[in-house]
Amino acid sequence: EPEVTQTPSHQVTQMGQEVILRCVPISNHLYFYWYRQILGQKVEFLVSFYNNEISEKSEIFDDQFSVERPDGSNFTLKIRSTKLEDSAMYFCASRDSSGGALGGLYEQYFGPGTRLTVT
Amino acid sequence: AQSVTQLDSHVSVSEGTPVLLRCNYSSSYSPSLFWYVQHPNKGLQLLLKYTSAATLVKGINGFEAEFKKSETSFHLTKPSAHMSDAAEYFCVVYRTGRRALTFGSGTRLQVQP
Numbered sequence: 001e002p003e004v005t006q007t008p009s010h011q012v013t014q015m016g017q018e019v020i021l022r023c024v025p026i027s028n029h030l031y032f033y034w035y036r037q038i039l040g041q042k043v044e045f046l047v048s049f050y051n052n053e054i055s056e057k058s059e060i061f062d063d064q065f066s067v068e069r070p071d072g073s074n075f076t077l078k079i080r081s082t083k084l085e086d087s088a089m090y091f092c093a094s095r096d097s098s099g100g101a102l103g104g105l106y107e108q109y110f111g112p113g114t115r116l117t118v119t
Numbered sequence: 120a121q122s123v124t125q126l127d128s129h130v131s132v133s134e135g136t137p138v139l140l141r142c143n144y145s146s147s148y149s150p151s152l153f154w155y156v157q158h159p160n161k162g163l164q165l166l167l168k169y170t171s172a173a174t175l176v177k178g179i180n181g182f183e184a185e186f187k188k189s190e191t192s193f194h195l196t197k198p199s200a201h202m203s204d205a206a207e208y209f210c211v212v213y214r215t216g217r218r219a220l221t222f223g224s225g226t227r228l229q230v231q232p
Contacts, residue, residue, distance in 0.1 A: 004162060033219065043163075043209065043222035056219060091163065108220060110155075110163035 002026045004111035006092050012117045013082055021077045021114045023092030032075045033093040033108060034067065036060070043091065049075065082118045089113045121146040121212045123193075125223035133231045138182075138197040140226045142210030145191065151213035152193045153220070154184055158206045166208075169193060180204070205230045 005024045013019050025032055034046040048055040049067050064080045075094075079086055093108040126141040144150055154166040167178025174186045184195045193210060210223040 009160075035220075035222075042224050043220075045214075045219040045221070048219055058219075093163075107165045107168070109165075112160060112162040 002109075004092055004094055004109050006090075006111035006114050008114060009112065010115045010117070012119065015084055015118055016081050019079050019082055019116065021079075021090050021092075021116065023075045023077075023094075023111055024073050025075055025092065025094030026096075026109055027073070028096060029094035029109070030097045031055075031095045031108075032067075032069070033095075034077045035091040035093065035110075036088040037091070037113075038085075038088040046077075046090075079116075082116075084118050087116055087118045089115050121150050121214045122221060123152070123210045123212045123223040125208075125210050125226050127226050128224065129227045129229070131229040131231060132200045134202055135199050138195070138200045138204065138228065140195040140208050140210075140228065142193045142195065142223060143191050144193055144210075144212055146212065149188075152184075152186065153211040153213070154178065154182070154193075154195050155209045155211055155222075156206050157209065157225075163209065166195070200228075200230045202230050202232065204228060 007022045011019055032049040035043050036046055037043045045058050047057040047061045047067055066078045068076050091113045092111040095108045122145045124143045132138055149171050152169040155163045156166050157163050166182050167176045167184055169176050169186045177183045182197045184193055186193050208226045211220045214221045
């Protein structure tokens with residue numbers, strides 16, 4: 001069964017450094033998402049991406065964050081200057097085009113997550 | 120805005136006994152609701168979804184949930200717990216304005232032998 005993969009599984013970085021979290025969505029999917037979960041807190045939406053541009057973003061997704069689909073398979077989240085409070089589990093998700101832009105009724109497939117630790 | 124509240128952060132049951140994980144939602148109109156499960160070191164997997172077609176929704180691995188509008192609830196149940204059900208369960212609502220999923224805080228299910 002196809003699945004979303006994420007690398008690395010765990011990333012440790014120093015405060016102020018840039019990190020890139022990588023995701024390979026399911027191959028025929030067109031909508032891509034990043035969520036994060038700070039330890040002990042809820043899973044929170046960060047950003048959605050479609051047709052090579054951001055569709056929606058949350059208040060969390062400020063200028064230090066960016067997303068990119070550099071080729072036909074990868075979807076990346078870049079954090080430019082990491083802060084201690086960026087430490088979290090970051091989940092990538094994707095879905096196909098069923099339901100069009102609204103798409104709320106259709107399953108988002110999640111990756112296993114990347115645990116980011118900022119020291 | 121749509122939101123969900125999971126009433127229990129931790130539930131412990133014995134193998135073979137029923138499972139009940141509680142979720143209440145808040146929405147000004149008929150929501151799209153989901154239950155996701157996360158096993159250790161695994162991604163979030165969809166268990167089932169409610170999209171107004173039927174109030175009793177059957178999912179994978181013997182789980183089901185009933186949408187009760189009068190109680191604004193979407194509780195997850197299973198008649199008989201299995202050791203492999205031990206995981207974190209998330210009640211989730213689709214937030215139409217955001218076009219994204221809004222998660223509850225999660226319920227950790229422990230299954231005792």
